[in-house]
Amino acid sequence: MLLRHTPTEIKERKALTVNPAKTCQPIGAMYASLGIHGCLPHSHGSQGCYAYHRSALTRHFKEPVVAATSAFTEGASVFGGQANLLQSIDNIFTVYNPDVIAVHTTCLSETIGDDIPQIVAKARADGKAPAGKYIIHANTPSYVGSHVTGYSNMVKAMVDYFATSTGAKTKAVNLIPGFVEPSDMAEIQRIAEVMGVPYIMFPDTSKVLNGPLTGKYKMFPEGGTTIEDLHMTGDSKGTIALGRTGAMAAARALDSKCKVPCEILDLPIGLQGTDAFVDKLRLMAGVNVPDVLNLERGQLVDCISDWHQYLYGKRVGVVGDPDQVLALTKFLVSLDMKPVHIVSGSPAGKKYVKALEEVVADIGEEVNIKVPGDMLLFHQWIKNDPVDLIIGNTYCKYIAKDEDIPMVRHGFPIYDRMGHSYFSTMGYRGAMRLMEQILGVLMDRQDRDATDITMELVM
Amino acid sequence: MPSIPILKSREAQIHTKGEKPFDMTCGKHSVAGSVSQRACVFCGSRVVLYPIADALHLIHGPIGCAAYTWDIRGALSSGPQLHRLSFSTDLRERDVIFGGEKKLEAALDELIDQYKPKAAFVYSTCIVGIIGDDVAAVCSKMQAKKGIPVLPVHSEGFKGTKKDGYKAACDALFKLVGKGSTEDVSPISINILGEFNIGGEAWLIKEYYERMGVQVVSVMTGDGRVDEIGKSHGAALNVVQCSGALTFLAEMMKEEYDTPYIRVSYIGIDDMAKSLYDVAARFPDNPEIMERTRKIVREEVEAILPELNGIRKDLEGKKAAIYVGGAFKAFSLIKALNYLGMKVVLVGSQTGNKEDYKTLQEMCDDGTIILDDANPLELSKYIIEKDADLFIGGVKERPIAFKMGIGFCDHNHERKIPLAGFRGMLAFAREVHTSVTSPVWQFCPARLGNKEE
Numbered sequence: 001m002l003l004r005h006t007p008t009e010i011k012e013r014k015a016l017t018v019n020p021a022k023t024c025q026p027i028g029a030m031y032a033s034l035g036i037h038g039c040l041p042h043s044h045g046s047q048g049c050y051a052y053h054r055s056a057l058t059r060h061f062k063e064p065v066v067a068a069t070s071a072f073t074e075g076a077s078v079f080g081g082q083a084n085l086l087q088s089i090d091n092i093f094t095v096y097n098p099d100v101i102a103v104h105t106t107c108l109s110e111t112i113g114d115d116i117p118q119i120v121a122k123a124r125a126d127g128k129a130p131a132g133k134y135i136i137h138a139n140t141p142s143y144v145g146s147h148v149t150g151y152s153n154m155v156k157a158m159v160d161y162f163a164t165s166t167g168a169k170t171k172a173v174n175l176i177p178g179f180v181e182p183s184d185m186a187e188i189q190r191i192a193e194v195m196g197v198p199y200i201m202f203p204d205t206s207k208v209l210n211g212p213l214t215g216k217y218k219m220f221p222e223g224g225t226t227i228e229d230l231h232m233t234g235d236s237k238g239t240i241a242l243g244r245t246g247a248m249a250a251a252r253a254l255d256s257k258c259k260v261p262c263e264i265l266d267l268p269i270g271l272q273g274t275d276a277f278v279d280k281l282r283l284m285a286g287v288n289v290p291d292v293l294n295l296e297r298g299q300l301v302d303c304i305s306d307w308h309q310y311l312y313g314k315r316v317g318v319v320g321d322p323d324q325v326l327a328l329t330k331f332l333v334s335l336d337m338k339p340v341h342i343v344s345g346s347p348a349g350k351k352y353v354k355a356l357e358e359v360v361a362d363i364g365e366e367v368n369i370k371v372p373g374d375m376l377l378f379h380q381w382i383k384n385d386p387v388d389l390i391i392g393n394t395y396c397k398y399i400a401k402d403e404d405i406p407m408v409r410h411g412f413p414i415y416d417r418m419g420h421s422y423f424s425t426m427g428y429r430g431a432m433r434l435m436e437q438i439l440g441v442l443m444d445r446q447d448r449d450a451t452d453i454t455m456e457l458v459m
Numbered sequence: 460m461p462s463i464p465i466l467k468s469r470e471a472q473i474h475t476k477g478e479k480p481f482d483m484t485c486g487k488h489s490v491a492g493s494v495s496q497r498a499c500v501f502c503g504s505r506v507v508l509y510p511i512a513d514a515l516h517l518i519h520g521p522i523g524c525a526a527y528t529w530d531i532r533g534a535l536s537s538g539p540q541l542h543r544l545s546f547s548t549d550l551r552e553r554d555v556i557f558g559g560e561k562k563l564e565a566a567l568d569e570l571i572d573q574y575k576p577k578a579a580f581v582y583s584t585c586i587v588g589i590i591g592d593d594v595a596a597v598c599s600k601m602q603a604k605k606g607i608p609v610l611p612v613h614s615e616g617f618k619g620t621k622k623d624g625y626k627a628a629c630d631a632l633f634k635l636v637g638k639g640s641t642e643d644v645s646p647i648s649i650n651i652l653g654e655f656n657i658g659g660e661a662w663l664i665k666e667y668y669e670r671m672g673v674q675v676v677s678v679m680t681g682d683g684r685v686d687e688i689g690k691s692h693g694a695a696l697n698v699v700q701c702s703g704a705l706t707f708l709a710e711m712m713k714e715e716y717d718t719p720y721i722r723v724s725y726i727g728i729d730d731m732a733k734s735l736y737d738v739a740a741r742f743p744d745n746p747e748i749m750e751r752t753r754k755i756v757r758e759e760v761e762a763i764l765p766e767l768n769g770i771r772k773d774l775e776g777k778k779a780a781i782y783v784g785g786a787f788k789a790f791s792l793i794k795a796l797n798y799l800g801m802k803v804v805l806v807g808s809q810t811g812n813k814e815d816y817k818t819l820q821e822m823c824d825d826g827t828i829i830l831d832d833a834n835p836l837e838l839s840k841y842i843i844e845k846d847a848d849l850f851i852g853g854v855k856e857r858p859i860a861f862k863m864g865i866g867f868c869d870h871n872h873e874r875k876i877p878l879a880g881f882r883g884m885l886a887f888a889r890e891v892h893t894s895v896t897s898p899v900w901q902f903c904p905a906r907l908g909n910k911e912e
Contacts, residue, residue: 015566026523027523042492045617047489047498061858065855091490091491112589141552142522211862213864215903
């Protein structure tokens with residue numbers, strides 16, 4: 001009973017977050033940076049920040065996560081971090097020799113007001129940044145937004161720094177995923193590939209954070225969007241951004257910078273979410289949907305028809321990042337399930353909450369929604385009004401255990417299970433996997449609770 | 460394998476034993492731009508105080524610092540679990556501009572009423588140091604209002620190294636010491652300092668002392684309780700383990716309460732036994748304590764020896780690389796690995812001092828790489844050069860070792876089994892054995908290739 005301290009009585013808390021369902025901007029920026037080939041993320045602040053971000057990403061992906069730090073001391077925090085960043089740039093290019101350094105700020109460097117472009121310009125003028133090497137940056141104060149905001153800001157920085165328009169449009173479609181798993185990025189690419197759509201995906205952490213064991217340690221793994229591709233995003237035919245909070249800002253920036261028209265979609269989680277993505281891709285690229293995708297879609301519908309009887313009416317608590325939560329909730333409702341407690345830790349705006357409310361408007365139950373909210377509130381809701389299933393990150397396991405409720409891990413971070421970085425929950429196949437996980441825990445529960453009399457071979 | 464260059468300014472922090480006279484540069488800040496494996500002041504404070512289970516731990520700052528340290532390591536509690544929750548003032552832009560004191564006060568007010576903790580620790584993060592919140596003033600106001608100790612922990616991330624965080628934690632702890640009655644404290648008694656009960660290690664250690672007939676007044680801070688710390692000044696001896704996160708406190712208690720202290724280590728058979736003997740020797744008027752200690756050591760060693768010897772057969776001659784936080788732990792690990800027949804080819808720490816490195820180089824064979832504040836490139840370079848079979852490190856090092864196709868043992872946060880004590884030595888041996896002899900390594904082509912070359 002780890003969470004024995006959770007009170008049932010819910011009080012308004014203004015000054016306090018307990019058991020957060022979010023974390024801070026820089027880790028999102030670091031994750032996004034790792035999706036550029038040959039990029040070393042750089043944290044401009046104290047050493048602790050980047051150590052925690054590296055640890056958290058390492059625990060989630062079970063992969064080496066490298067980044068550098070400005071290693072602020074008291075002096076830097078008083079006199080500004082220019083000297084540190086100049087030294088960093090010099091050292092990084094001398095020793096690690098990345099193609100790009102992606103600098104993100106922290107609450108410390110933001111508050112003392114370091115001007116990154118000015119410092120980078122000085123580094124260039126001092127000859128500390130070799131020709132052909134890039135330094136990009138994003139402002140990611142930890143006291144604004146969340147890890148998703150930081151991700152979004154760094155993805156937008158890729159547009160700001162790299163996208164160029166030569167005037168000659170290509171047939172490529174830009175694909176901008178939100179803060180999703182490397183496996184999800186790979187699945188989105190696979191769909192584009194089977195549809196025969198030329199694409200540029202950025203960032204792309206597949207093969208970076210789910211790479212093979214080769215016997216060699218590579219500081220810059222094979223994967224990641226190349227600089228050349230990032231330059232070419234400005235010539236693409238169009239952009240599809242997946243997720244408003246994670247990917248929209250970059251798509252909009254690309255539209256205004258290089259006149260690449262964009263479409264903003266939800267994450268392709270579930271049947272309808274994937275349909276929307278496939279359809280938009282079809283229209284934008286002017287292609288037909290191939291049989292192989294129609295087959296996958298048909299199989300998913302088949303699975304839903306087979307499994308619906310076990311899913312309908314099941315009450316669910318969902319917690320996670322805004323884009324994930326919205327898409328997941330839609331999928332659950334389409335399966336006839338009832339998401340009744342919904343929390344996202346990240347601030348996402350009134351429009352977002354309204355969109356969520358619309359999704360659950362017809363499920364026939366009062367629904368609790370809190371954005372931004374925390375896991376203490378989520379737990380309190382569940383205590384007062386239990387659910388059949390919890391979907392959320394690893395920290396939900398305390399609630400699941402204490403309240404004896406089946407749980408499916410989804411989102412960030414997942415520290416205690418494998419597979420999320422290899423098996424996507426997006427696209428038609430991903431939807432089947434997600435359903436399989438949901439059904440698995442529900443059926444396991446049914447078996448566990450079955451008496452000798454009601455124990456059945458066939459469910 | 461092309462040779463990987465070493466940062467010029469780091470050369471003095473890397474030494475190959477036997478190559479030239481030993482003079483290690485250490486204790487300095489990491490070079491800006493390096494991929495250091497170190498953390499910050501806040502991290503140091505947080506890991507030390509975190510296991511005090513009946514205290515409230517409130518992190519004053521933006522959400523990240525609280526999120527990343529939410530139940531960050533398995534410091535177990537036999538009772539309350541308050542320490543494993545994550546409380547944050549979650550500072551937003553507005554608070555940064557107008558100050559966060561009011562928010563902090565309101566948060567403490569709510570939390571203390573709700574959870575009725577025995578004490579509250581308030582951690583200052585980077586941002587709090589910059590915006591200049593008077594955390595100490597808020598704490599003393601809330602202490603007067605609520606009648607429990609409300610202790611500021613001055614752990615602004617940029618104000619030094621992780622070690623300064625240990626010091627800040629000790630400063631806060633020291634304010635709890637001396638607050639309680641020592642009526643029930645025996646003259647044959649100790650405090651265990653610098654033991655964090657990862658995977659229940661404090662319970663193992665405490666049991667040895669109690670079997671010896673020595674009262675353990677408090678454990679700081681594993682499975683810690685505020686009241687026990689309050690009467691810890693009544694103990695006859697402070698027993699400080701490992702790299703000395705708690706040495707600062709032991710020094711303060713010596714100064715203020717005349718409590719003597721000794722340094723010990725609970726890692727490996729030799730050091731574990733020596734620690735118990737050293738404590739027993741502090742009570743010469745009670746020779747039965749030493750007798751019981753000998754018996755305990757004999758029984759415990761006999762219980763694990765057969766299996767250890769079996770494991771040793773498989774590990775004999777294998778090579779190990781060690782990179783840990785504190786150098787003191789590295790000493791014990793070298794001995795423990797030697798006991799398993801393994802040879803240490805690389806040893807490094809994040810926070811070692813000159814003395815520590817001198818000891819390390821005395822313990823090592825010629826050719827061993829000794830390094831301070833390393834980064835992944837250096838570690839991988841030497842792992843290849845020295846052809847290591849095992850890496851011992853923390854969270855961030857595990858996937859590096861695995862990518863290179865060698866075994867790994869976590870001796871930091873990410874483990875659930877006790878590696879201290881006699882039974883811990885067996886667990887350690889099993890873990891090393893499991894990893895080093897795993898059949899998976901035969902499927903790793905490059906490593907096979909390396910061996911054949």
